[in-house]
Amino acid sequence: MVKHNIPYNLSSKNPLQEYAEVRKSKIHGLGLFAKKFISKGTVWWHSRKQDVLIITKDQFLILDSTSKTPLIRNYIEVLLTYAYYDEILDVLIFCLDDSKYVNHSDNPNSGTIEGHALNAISRRDIQPGEEITEDYSAYTLCNWLKKI
Numbered sequence: 001m002v003k004h005n006i007p008y009n010l011s012s013k014n015p016l017q018e019y020a021e022v023r024k025s026k027i028h029g030l031g032l033f034a035k036k037f038i039s040k041g042t043v044w045w046h047s048r049k050q051d052v053l054i055i056t057k058d059q060f061l062i063l064d065s066t067s068k069t070p071l072i073r074n075y076i077e078v079l080l081t082y083a084y085y086d087e088i089l090d091v092l093i094f095c096l097d098d099s100k101y102v103n104h105s106d107n108p109n110s111g112t113i114e115g116h117a118l119n120a121i122s123r124r125d126i127q128p129g130e131e132i133t134e135d136y137s138a139y140t141l142c143n144w145l146k147k148i
Helices: 057-065 069-080
Strands: 020-024 031-035 043-046 052-056 083-086 092-097 109-111 114-123 131-134
Touching: 020 052, 031 069, 052 057, 057 069, 069 092, 092 131
Parallel strands: 109 131
Antiparallel strands: 020 031, 043 114, 052 092, 083 092, 109 114
């Protein structure tokens, strides 16, 4: 198994706790909303080790090849819904914190810093109460991932 050098946030706080909260979304289900003004260029999410579950190719392929009860199928569906792929690390990243509720927009106000899959930065000023969105089409597709 390849050992990954994962660029975790080493501080005791994830900035998400200061900047965002979950609310009902007009876009889809639940969304992540700014609790306060977030100026352009602010890193509003930087994951600590405990905020994410890192899933390697080998781990996912083993899970996908096992016998599947309805509960295991649901678990895989949740992983495929909320995880995103990082090409540099070659892993799926499943957000355990509320960052998983960032919804898609063709005109996003947030995104990642290239080469840093475990953080998000505001692309423009985000007003209090505004939903934080990202452009899902900017995410890299995982070439080893297959849907069940």
